[in-house]
Amino acid sequence: MIHAQMEKMFNARSIAVVGAKRPDETQGKGFKGIFCAVHDYGYKGRLYPINPKVDSIIGIKAYKNLLELPEPVDLVIVSVPAPYVPGVLRECAQSGNKNVHIFTAGFKETGEPESMKLQKEIEEIATTHGLCVIGPNCMGICVPEHRIGTWIEPVTKVGPVSFLSQSGGHAQDFSNYAGKLGVGFSKIVSFGNALTLDSTDFLEYLAEDPKTEIITMYLEGVKNGRKLFDLVKRTSRVKPVIILKGGLTESGAKAVLSHTGSLAGQEQYWNAFFKQTGAIRAYSLEEMAHTTLALLRAGKPKGRGVVVFGAGGGVMVGASDACSRVGLSLPPFSEPMQNALRSFIPPAGNMIKNPLDAFFLFLDEPAHLAKTMDLISESKDLHMLIISLHLDWVDSTMFSQIALRIKTVCVEHLGGKPFVVCWRQTRDDQEFHHLALGFERDLLDSGIPVYRSFETAALSLSKLAEYHLSSNFQSV
């Protein structure tokens, strides 16, 4: 039943907004209100504003209440003050509107007795009448494909990543941040206090959703831990599940109570959870986005052996340390491979080892770069590649050529082995920095994972390997 209702929500052909306002009636600076946000995103379905005091909003006929609507809609969005929410829910039940997103805050999360009572009241109405409620206290759903969303700046790039979030701010931030890395989204859900629909309900849907290939989650409290455990374990065999768990520490758990009124749970429990389910752990939104990027673009590694290919003595030392710290190994090159490399890499200024310090290969004869990639591709010990570029040491006129070599030679000669690029640039030169950002954009637009620090690149590949090599995944 829930699955069918969600199918309706995520593909809603009709939406009503209760508490719709004219743009000039809202108080927020620059925010024209939920109704206009839904409209402005470019929603193509039938959109109904509900407001008893006006005839129309931005030229669209307004209705006094849900009972007056010409049809039950696929999704009702409620944006009225908290004390009016129970009345609206009764109206939903009466009018046959099953799917409700309660945007309004001011319930359990405040900890105030009056608000707790209000949450109890809406819970009873929802349960009695079998309403499917997203929220309260949340941003609801965002489906770029159908332009369904209530956000000020919803993502527009459609892709195979979905995000479940107990924080509306995180939903916006994560999709913005990952979006800039070239990640496209299928469904984003901010579910707030989880009155009837909890993370597990959405996860169940996304596990089956053919348009979702990677599931990302921000969790604070979980109602049914066992169900989540089983679901994540099952799902992660089929598609990666990356989870950022908020409130793992004592201080964090206190903050969770103030945020969504949930109990955050024990750290030990969650350590076991990650170990046993095969879920991928992230410690920040940024880390979750970086891992998503690697999973989405870098391919499947067959082991944890990595080649570091770049320039700079100190940088290469730091790179080696960073790899070791996250559980990646740097296998030495075999004798035949070293000899083959020596035939076209001169010893002066280069290091024919792993890390391989021979940056000139990106600038000179492309056949030599191709040969190097072939050798990595052929080696059974070398499973992944990190290309580490120090842009300060390159003339910016060479950026496009380097990008081209990576996009063509590296892609074509690695035989599908995962590789990522990382770069650093510290010169205080605005124009140079701007060109470096363009170089990054160029590679990201071509679908190559790019990171701004070696540590981030290594951590992302380590998580990629962790997922593909985990026993949970292998046991399928």
Add this chain to the structure above:
Amino acid sequence: MIHAQMEKMFNARSIAVVGAKRPDETQGKGFKGIFCAVHDYGYKGRLYPINPKVDSIIGIKAYKNLLELPEPVDLVIVSVPAPYVPGVLRECAQSGNKNVHIFTAGFKETGEPESMKLQKEIEEIATTHGLCVIGPNCMGICVPEHRIGTWIEPVTKVGPVSFLSQSGGHAQDFSNYAGKLGVGFSKIVSFGNALTLDSTDFLEYLAEDPKTEIITMYLEGVKNGRKLFDLVKRTSRVKPVIILKGGLTESGAKAVLSHTGSLAGQEQYWNAFFKQTGAIRAYSLEEMAHTTLALLRAGKPKGRGVVVFGAGGGVMVGASDACSRVGLSLPPFSEPMQNALRSFIPPAGNMIKNPLDAFFLFLDEPAHLAKTMDLISESKDLHMLIISLHLDWVDSTMFSQIALRIKTVCVEHLGGKPFVVCWRQTRDDQEFHHLALGFERDLLDSGIPVYRSFETAALSLSKLAEYHLSSNFQSV
């Protein structure tokens, strides 16, 4: 003796460059050679190019060799191919030039028998004649105050931070990166293979140097571990010593051998080293710069209790977790403090707890912000403050007002308690991002530590507290 020679080098009134080239004779793109680099930095002392084949370089009279110079100079910089270096060193000895920076690479670090022999040869000459050698295989010294330096882009901001680095690239990167955070430098030393002058020699000098208040170091190998241990322990009682140790892992140690030909040492040894000396540990150049910024600007905390003051439920949960993870505590506000805050912070949309979620205080009545700071200042449990700003949620026209409030109200009402600012901004809007960067610049220019992630802010304050509260430091 060494101390006197270093005093000469760092305040060199005369420099000779052996192997000086005309700008058009160099091969490097955009790099006009070491001699021009020294000249272009704006060196005000007497500068002598040594080149037997030309009469002058960029209008400056050239000399055939060191014997022809009108005086022994305070620093000889050697930039000739490796096989010629022994000859130059003999000339130094013969002409009474004691202080030598060997820029040239191609010695021990290559691992090649011929180069090892060459290193042995120059070591013998240096030892026999008591030469003080920086390098070989390094960038040498950089003293912004006197415009002494061989780098393409040496820092110009003078300040109380000094950096000892076994990597020339790191010396350039760290000073660039920290420089952009507003950190100024006294002395930067890239000492490469450490023929005669090792990290301990420079550290001994910097420990006594009145112009150096914070010492930062990048170490690969150390010749005299016991001496380093004693020196760091002693020095860190007087001034902070932050160390990034390269080659702590097995892979890293191998890379060190290729880089500076040193033995990197055991991880366990270094764990004990940091614990017992009171040195502050950094895992990357960026982390070292962030810690330096906090030590330089944020004041001395009297404990590990931190107030987080910002906005956003999910962000505050993450902030609490991040603090706990690095060993900072978030003490709850006392009853009287909560009551006092309640008198001017309305409950709706705010959270009067720690984290304190009441961002409006930066925008409305400044007296309320001042009162909040006073309350933090008066509390004995609250030792530090992190202001967490989510700029996407603010109209950019308010940026300058927020910055002003932080620079005035927060600074004046915290009673010297350390505080830092962190911000996030994920909207994909170039102009908005540009304004956010300007906001960051504004605060940094006013000497306020600013970080781009909450994790970085928390880690930096944690290291600040670690230093000021360590038993080593307290035992003085």
